[in-house]
Amino acid sequence: MEAIDARDLRLPNEGIALSAHRAEHGPRLAPRKVIQTYDPDEWEIFIEEWAHGLVPQYARVQRFGGAGDRGVDVAGFRTAKGFEGEWDCFQGKHYDKSLTPSVAWPEMLKVFLLPVLNPIYTLPRSYSFIAPHGVATSLGHLISTPTELKKKFLEQLTTSQAKSFRELNEDTRAAVITQAENTDFSIFGSVEVIALIQQHSLTPFHAARFGGGLPNRPVADPPPDEMSSSEMGYIRKLVDAYQERFKSVDSIAAVETHEWSGRHFRRQRESFFRAEALRNFARDSVPPSTFEKLQNELHDAVIETAEAPHPDGLERLRQTLDQAVNAQLSSNALIQVTEPADRRGICHQLSNDDRLTWVTHE
Template identity: 45%
Template sequence: MTASWKNINKPSSPTTAVTAAQVANGPVIPPQQRLLTYSPDEWEGFVEEWAYYCLPAKYKYVQRFSGAGDMGIDIAGFADDKRLKGVWDNYQCKHYDHALRPGDVWVEFGKVIWYSYSGEYAAPRHYYFVAPRGAGTSLSRLLANAAKLREELIANWDKHVKDEITGTQAVPLDATLRAYVDAFDFSIFDAKTALQLVDDHRATPVHTARFGGGLPARPASEKPPQEVAATESRYVTQLLGAYGEHTGSIVTHPSALSVPKLKDHFRRQREAFYEAESLRVFARDSVPPGTFESLLDDIHGGVIDTHDANHADGYEKVCAVTKAARDMQITANALITCTNPKDRDGICHQLANEDRLRWTRS
């Protein structure tokens, strides 16, 4: 007897419709879960990115050390030009399949002790262990008790530290080094969690590029001031010239616009320009550098043929070019999900402000 597949229990179907993004990319993986899949090198790259974008007020420079001879430094944040000889913080990156244990990092304590004792660098102001699964209970307790941490490091020195600091020599805890350990400030040691890093990183312009999940909500744009600002003078001058071509009269100031249709058009164009300016600011804070400039280039490339065609006058040219911008199909740029028709009109005027487009025939 042939079995019928229809009699086999089917898995339950999704309760909501599948989106195009889900079909293309699969389910969204939370950032903390995604970090667990990173290689150690990718993890260091993420921590470097976090320090660079999230701590700009804290550091003058952020530098990644990698390879042999890094002296126990992974990511360093320098507060002044003296770098390793000045005020700096170390972010020691660990990517294991478990929360960090004391046995995982005894040698790291030893390295910062030895290399600062040897004069290779000044002792860091802060020293953070950074691991996607964080510090385990035993290590967290030691990090919270500087005296106990010193005591345990000394007890573990011969077994876990002495022969692991360098590949060329053993580092016994002799009397002078022991005196340095006794005086060393063990309160500099702490740990950062992946949750802390992700929460900070969420506010950076590179977060969505790394983790996906869509752009944040875009705030409302500013309304144009009553008087034309210096930042918009170039495209406004061109617009007034275009209106002059249309009416056959010289228009040197918006107050000289007597035709209601043109007055309303001018108001809409200024609103569109400020809308596009708000998109520029939003892009600066929400997407990687160059994304907004790429959108300008896309729109410029899409309207330039219309721009260069013959038009009865400058006003007709403006109308034709902005319509071409609104009608364009743009699918690749990350900002396209949060743009509107006004943005496209405004971008045309941003291009005119840069003299990449001209509204008058001459």
């Protein structure tokens, strides 16, 4: 597999970070080949990402892989009650061949042991095996015939010499048998690799792993006529800049009726809402914090201009916005879909957050 670009550093709990290069080109292998190169930990992270894209969405998705996971690699909780409410279990097995029944039996035992050993747990609403090479024909046939799957599992409880079955004490074994006999084994299933990759493509993490570019960005809505409290930070700073230049333009109402300031102000609001739309697009299309990284990169690109001496605040604003538009930004994936108005709007977001200001009182 192609070595990961040095710019594609992992974000904690977020899988692979996303650079512009990786979003466009991705690794050179086909997606189903890429996932075969993952180690078990990366495979669980991939499954966690995939679960975030399922519809309807879960109240919470959590990864438990590793020692002490109790047979649950990733759980999709349908309610805030977690294991005490409805939940789905996703069991990842990253082997170099298809999963067989001998691999499945001990994993199924673990999930039955959950409520047996601690009644606070409920059995999952569904339990899915997920493996890069899928399930073997023998296991696939059993999963497709839940009655036969139950029969074979119950046989394992009394005949298997596998360590996990052999070490059950008689009380626990009896409780598991009772639990299994009263369970509809259609809860057990598997996720095919093609469906896995297609569903993963609906998550913000897909371009980081497989490239192919970002989805088309929707057209941004125009700013609402009524200004909200969430805009007031950057708007007040704009009014300060207009007033420093034009003196009489000392309120939003005065700005809106002033010939030059009014036109300029409307463009700035349009840019701000373009940037807000970009933020929303990023939330659904790229890994978490990608948009915030773009804001930080743009801040770094303009801060020297913003803090340099200027005749007045309006000139500081104008030159900072020009610097934002012309700044050479290349590492962030969102650059592919970012236009000049977005960059100006990000400056107003930074102003809204008190990271940029136009009128200084030295």
